Amino acid sequence: MTIAGNMIIGQELVKGSKKAIYGINPATGENLEPAYLGGSAQEVERACALADQAFDVYRETDLETRAKFLGQIAANLAANGPAIIERAGLESGLPKARLEGELGRTMNQLKLFAEEVRAGRWLGVKIDTAIPERTPLPRSDLRLRHIPLGPVAVFGASNFPLAFSVAGGDTASALAAGCPVVVKGHSAHPGTSELVGKAIQAAVKSSGLPEGTFSLLFGSGADIGSALVADSRIKAVGFTGSRSGGVALMKIAAERAEPIPVYAEMSSINPVYLLPEALKNRAESIATGFVNSMLMGSGQFCTNPGLLIVKEAPELDGFVRKVVDLVRAANPTTMLTPGIHQAFESGVEKLSGNANVDLLAQAQGSSGPNQCRARLFSTSAQAFLKDHALRDEVFGSSSLIIRCKTDEEILELTRSLEGQLTATVLMDQADNTAFVKKLLSILERKVGRILFNGYPTGVEVCHAMVHGGPFPATSDSRTTSVGTEAIWRFLRPICYQDFPSDLLPEALKDQSPVPKLVNGK
């Protein structure tokens, strides 16, 4: 597989005709060859038409065929791992070890969805058998299965060029559900996207699937993305990115003749609550754990801990000094793109300029381009409550310590938060459980995941994971974008009443081995 500046439309490689996009090496600021000419309405039309054509065949692939296809994508990624990791490193500035881990995660995610497809729980089969003798009216034979929504538009994210991009969680779960996928590749890593896209394209071919099962488009600006979401053949959208980007897609989707669901994972500041006994007993290790989480990947994680909420205590100043020392000692790290770096700088400048916020520490500087100098800020609960600007996500290694006077202040502050992906509670056995229960009761209404004595970065891909949460963490709190539950985003129920058995879908036939609920049992 080679990098040639192509979009992928079904089994074809296509050069665009619009403004060129270049990957940029953020460590040097230099453009990376080749140019990716942006797609036009014509390519959107082609990709959507092919996806629509592919849908009826792809949605009815048997479980084994579909599972093997997902496994084949993983195998193709493995076979091209070194080239993918090399290019992703150039385009993202992320270290090799991180990208190796991320590629492994991406492959494991595909394999997990392959197993999920085989298990057949996603079909959600329910059968209520006929009761012909019932009075006053007999009951029909009713059989429910879930079917995929239709072609899905996926927007790759910049911060995980593998795990949340072309073959990432949205693509894996949509393909697992039986939806063809049209990816709008992120302009920050077009070469990586092309390589990964070709791995999927090859798997489509070798699996004998219709070519429209997968396409990959590029385009600068919002034109391609908007056209994709507005296309009547697209039936759902997966997106990971900024709040403004997600909200824009939600608006387009809501204004269509047929509105469609948008699963946008957007903005979260992930509060961390440090309780008095934990502060007293584990200041050192918590300071280290917190700063490691905050610095990880230049803080370019959706689950980066942006708030540390703690009550005044004799030990607090000592703890803060430890955090300050660790942040000051941190080396600068390369951020993903010039745009992200600029937004980070502008975010931390705004905080620095806020009269009610103290800049406690900044990390080591560097003369190189796009370097993240981590920042640590502090404010009071009262200032935070009054100033909504302090709730804005600063994407990158920036955290704000909120010093609270009372437990009640902590609860009030928590009530005032918007929706979050995560909240973290750091507590010891001797901490006040009654208070924690009150806190949890509020947090449950605000977040998708609550952690104890850990740090929010690091999202396990498994069955019980929720990477979601109330708006603006996501556009749809009823779902998750990580883990096997993500497959439900792309399914809907359909009921078959009194069907002749030869016309029933396989999963609904009496002898089908898939898990089922029969007459409520």
Place this chain on the structure above:
Amino acid sequence: MTIAGNMIIGQELVKGSKKAIYGINPATGENLEPAYLGGSAQEVERACALADQAFDVYRETDLETRAKFLGQIAANLAANGPAIIERAGLESGLPKARLEGELGRTMNQLKLFAEEVRAGRWLGVKIDTAIPERTPLPRSDLRLRHIPLGPVAVFGASNFPLAFSVAGGDTASALAAGCPVVVKGHSAHPGTSELVGKAIQAAVKSSGLPEGTFSLLFGSGADIGSALVADSRIKAVGFTGSRSGGVALMKIAAERAEPIPVYAEMSSINPVYLLPEALKNRAESIATGFVNSMLMGSGQFCTNPGLLIVKEAPELDGFVRKVVDLVRAANPTTMLTPGIHQAFESGVEKLSGNANVDLLAQAQGSSGPNQCRARLFSTSAQAFLKDHALRDEVFGSSSLIIRCKTDEEILELTRSLEGQLTATVLMDQADNTAFVKKLLSILERKVGRILFNGYPTGVEVCHAMVHGGPFPATSDSRTTSVGTEAIWRFLRPICYQDFPSDLLPEALKDQSPVPKLVNGK
């Protein structure tokens, strides 16, 4: 329980201050006492504040308490059955036998949801146990359950004053999920709503639940409804009604600071496909079955068969004559409201005036007010394909026979349809299965339920039912508003990571008896 013209806010009975609403006896056109003064922003505020206060307690009621509460509502309805049925008959013009059946259905629906609550499947518990020895990183203990979204606004429908109104499917499923409910009562049956609301209010009290678990508001115009959907404490909306009404609520919900899901069940013309062999062999019984379905309840069903799609055949004229005779012989029936009657008349007039549509038959007339004279129309597939106005739902007993020349024309016509609640196939064994498979493949993309050799009216309340479908049948095809699956509309997943076991919700503790998936098994 008495009818006194009150709204219900928690445990209080409240008189409104705005324009009076009167139930109208549609059979006489007369206003029914008492007056229901409309609520204001103040009552919306009160009801929402109480619902929000009730939420934390109500959402954590144990399964048995919540199930018993639902059962108690059913018992209170039974105890007040005669008064409810009498008033509903006056306000809706529906016959007593129908209302008795509907009350039974409403109670059974509550009992089914009580069983569903007890079964605990709705918690969707998934547990991935810790793997501390895993390298390079250990796995945390991760536990997922579903929690309710928050207070839900329910809009009662006019056409089922019991089963889709104050204690109907939306209320039952939202309460089952753990959501407090604020109902905007339908202005067509305020007395019925008050009686049913008091049955719920009494059950809230005797179950020891927080009073805000249930409120009932009235208001003319759209003010109360809009204010309710816009209130930040409301987290989801259930609605059954017109397309314009549903779309208006979707817009308000999408434009909130925190957008929320709207489950609107709106508009469907429910195509019925009559295949050649069935036409040849069963013309008589199909004509009878079809006309019965079309006439049932003056056609005021979401699943009323608005289209009959059939290929030209020697037997077709004879079949149509039978249908015409049955429609002509039909007696007029009282419609639910003057507004619905006017809309029906305007809908059938539009069809009558369409140059490409033939009026084949109309039912007997009557001098009384608000009488439905059923209408039967006919057109060609080509005319239907060209004229989008022919796709508009005419709410009432009106059906359009579409005469097609070829199988391909039938498929093309089907592809051109909007989303539907149902589609029905009437076929015999000798009919062309290959064609039916093609038809089904298109229909699966358009509808929520497909029936064989039956009629779409009559929606079983069970586990496998889907009363839903792509827009504009509903605002959210991923759900159903009838049957136990409806509970999922009001739930979202939340993950608990590395929780101390004493802080875990009961359902997630190791010893919890609820159904669960542990490490994918």
